[in-house]
Amino acid sequence: MQDREILDAFKEPKQRELAFRELVVTYQERVYWHVRKMVIIHDDADDVTQEVFIKVYKNLDTFRESSQLFTWIYRIATNEAINHLKKKQRKHAQSLEDVQYELENHLSSGHHFTGDEIQLKLQKALLKLPEKQRLVFNMKYFDDLKYDQISEITGTSVGALKASYHLAVKKLEEYLKEN
Amino acid sequence: MNNDKRHINLEEDKHLKEIPFGVEDNYFKSLTENILNGAKAAESDVEFNLHLKQNKMQVPEGYFDSLSKTIEDKVLVSEENLKPLEVISINRKRNYRWVGIAASLLLLASIYFGISFNKEQDVLAEVSDEYLIEFLEDNTILNEEMMASITEIDMILDEIYAEETGDIALFVGDHPELDYDFEYYE
Structure with missing residues (x-):
């Protein structure tokens, strides 16, 4: 259906x-x-x-x-x-x-x-992000949603979402590198 | 896992994209049934049954047409029953005496309090600056204590308000950027 x-x-x-x-x-x-x-x-x-x-x-x-x-x-x-x-x-x-x-x-x-150690670390790193950033990252990275879809869901502009995602990726990579 | 500080590229490391959580076998089958049962139960919720909001009470035919006339008639009857108000003339001779006494008392009181106020100012002039500063500082502490208790009460009221207005309002308050049109709350 x-x-x-x-x-x-x-x-x-x-x-x-x-x-x-x-x-x-x-x-x-x-x-x-x-x-x-x-x-x-x-x-x-x-x-x-x-x-x-x-x-x-x-x-x-x-x-x-x-x-x-x-x-x-x-x-x-x-x-x-x-x-x-x-x-x-x-x-x-x-x-x-x-x-x-x-x-x-x-x-x-x-x-x-069910994940491995690095996946566990990624999840822990995600918890350190502000909720909104975590939300945006999850939808973009794991769910492969497009920015305009995320924009509709969250009511945030595409530009702000791109910035938020970029920032989240940077923080996560930094955390994974350090830990 | 090795502990070297190697660079991890989230976009390239595809296995990181896999969701690392698990659920029990057949979980989603039971979830479907739980949701459907919950939906069935929700059908009896008052908020869900909007037809319950309709007023099912009835009045005799033509009731509202005659209601205004009935009210008007009752108002007229009450007005007729009212006795005319007594007008008290200030020109009555006996009142002059009382007005005079009241005016004299008022004059005496204002003179007395005027003198007292001046006296109070004189007394304050004799108090040392150190004592005045100490007194004012004590009062400030007292006020701060009072303010603290008011703040506490405010916090309790805020909590009650937050509970009453629900989580959505609170959430939207914290995140004004998410204050979009909630179609499903209409």
Whole structure:
């Protein structure tokens, strides 16, 4: 099913459930990995991914199709992932550094981590970047999104995104070189 | 891994592009079911059922047409029932005496307080500068303490406000550059 068909079917009460299942199956893995790269811990990524799709379900009727369905879902996922990190920070009265430290420890524990040492170092280095830079890097580097797509998702100009990505790459390479 | 400070080029080192996280087998199958169950459960959410916002209560036919007339009639009846207000004339003879007494008292009070104020200024002139400075410094500390407690209250209120207004508002506040059109929150 194409996006158009999913959206049309969702408007029909009888086909709604089927259409939504199709949407979930189509996008759940991309959403999960996008969220996972931000929140790192699998259980958190699981919760956030479910939240994302519940929001999609509740709001799909109001989707104005001014952007692609995928971009819209990605935008929700991005907001939910960042909100999750903020919430976590506030819930435990932690600073951003505390959260980074906790996530670093989780990475080091090797739980649900399949990469090699250099990949682990890259992930740890990523945690040292500001959230926005990390987000941009993830979308450009791992997800191979184009700048204009990232621009639509984050509402940031392409120029600013290029600068952000370039800065992120420079910092990461520096960190990997030093460590 | 060797520890030499070799240069790593992220763009060239393709294996770094692989996502190094794992999930259990069949995780995505169960995720689909969890999401669908969650969506089903969400259908009963009040916010999701916008039709619940519609007012289903009814009034007798033509009620609003006659409502304004009913209100007007009631207002007229109340006005008729009102007694005319008594106008008190200041020209009444007996009032002259009271006005005179009040004016005299006012004059005496202003003279007394005027003298007291001058006296107070005289007393202050006799206080040494050192004592005045000490007194003002103490008061400043007191004010700072008060300000600190007000700041604490402010912080608590801010926290409550942040909880109430939700995470999106907070997030957008922290990142104004992300303040774009949230279609799905409309």
